[in-house]
Amino acid sequence: MQEQIVENKKSIDWFTESRFGMFIHWGLYAAIGKSEWTMYGQKIPVKEYEKIAATFNPKRFNAKEWVSVAKEAGMKYIVITAKHHDGFAMFKSETEPFNIVDSTPFERDPLKELAEECAIQGLKLCFYYSHVIDWHHPHSIHEHCNNTWDYQLEEKSFYNYWNRLVKPQITELLTQYGPIGIIWFDTAGGLSKKDSEEIVQLVKKYQPDCLINSRVSHWPNFGDYQSKGDNEIPMYGEGTKAWETPMTLNKSWGYNEQDDNYKTTESIIRKMVTIFSKGGNLLLNVGPTSLGEIPIPSVEKLKEIGAWMNENGEAVYGTKESPFPYEFDWGAITVKGKKVYLHIQNNKWSTGSIRINGFKSKVKKVYLLSEPHLNVPFEQNSVEFVGLYNLHLNLQNEPPSEFISVVVVELEGEL
Ligand code: H79
Known part of the structure; x- marks a missing residue:
């Protein structure tokens, strides 16, 4: 255990010094425009949901623009949904044809384009991967959020999902896109300790420097840093342990055409400095549209935040948890x-x-x-x-x- 801490020190230092990253929730759900839980909420049958892919053609996607928006906001890393709970891979996967290259008219791999652009602009690319919830796969099992409308629980064999989809796809993500900063796991309810350990080992085998967030497991002491709850600003920091709050700009993660409940720029900056003073990172989310554009109000907020960061970055990057009352x-x-x-x-x-x-x-x-x-x-x-x-x-x-x-x-x- 001690060895692993030493091994990760360089990456943890990079992470805490960076302080500020962009979260991107982007998938087929953008085409429905009601955020990423719609398939579950409306119990959309897999066969119906798959049809969205044939219409998904984000022609205006431009990796250079996205990475520039993040960079100009003062963000140092990008975490994008490689696969969310709907099971759709936003990358070319040999493992599963339900992916953006093989089942949409778009036929491009946006993660590859983002990896190349991040390398050019000096940001680290990171991948969100839903390792437990997968409503598309017949054999995924989550203790609360199964696809019960297509699949019967008694027919499930978890290792069919785990060994034939999850492990191969994580391997693809770690071997085909250059160095990855973080694999960002989510919603691990029901995953055994042994399987949690296995997935950590898998990530470290291919990329020892890649960080893993604590949501990889519901068991304690997993991951290189502590992921706080969605939009949670904790009362206190974590002492020496790195941590991060994922936060929305409005109230949704994936694109939601009805959600114009944007936080004001001032309130976001207040939340930012509160988080930084407690030694935390902020992972601030955007939900691009089905055409591949970051919504205009999000871009505008990020520009204002960027102007503030540009002026005040010295008081953000590389700072430590404040010893004063928070x-x-x-x-x-x-x-x-x-x-x-x-x-x-x-x-x-x-x-x-x-x-x-x-x-x-x-x-x-x-x-x-x-x-x-x-x-x-x-x-x-x-x-x-x-x-x-x-x-x-x-x-x-x-x-x-x-x-x-x-x-x-x-x-x-x-x-
Ligand atoms: O990716 C984003 C969310 O989709 C994900 N985490 C962030 C980063 C997330 N997964 N689960 N949750 C958030 C919380 C789940 C809440 C639920 Fe419900 C309550 C699931 C079922 C009941 C509310 C109602 C949300 C979906 C239906």
């Missing part, structure tokens, strides 16, 4: 080396009298991240006998950045 009424704190970054919400800015207690060293200077030459006046006093310092800031100007403005507190020594 959430303040004015915002959140990230830390790196001798610098403490105060992410101050704009509505608290001009009224902002901010007090932070408990610095271990003296404050050297305080300045705006966006305008480093502008010093922010501060007062500090030491707490007698304890060796700690308190800091008091009075912010009476206009906030310098949109949404959240970052003030850098530079210390003389360690935190």
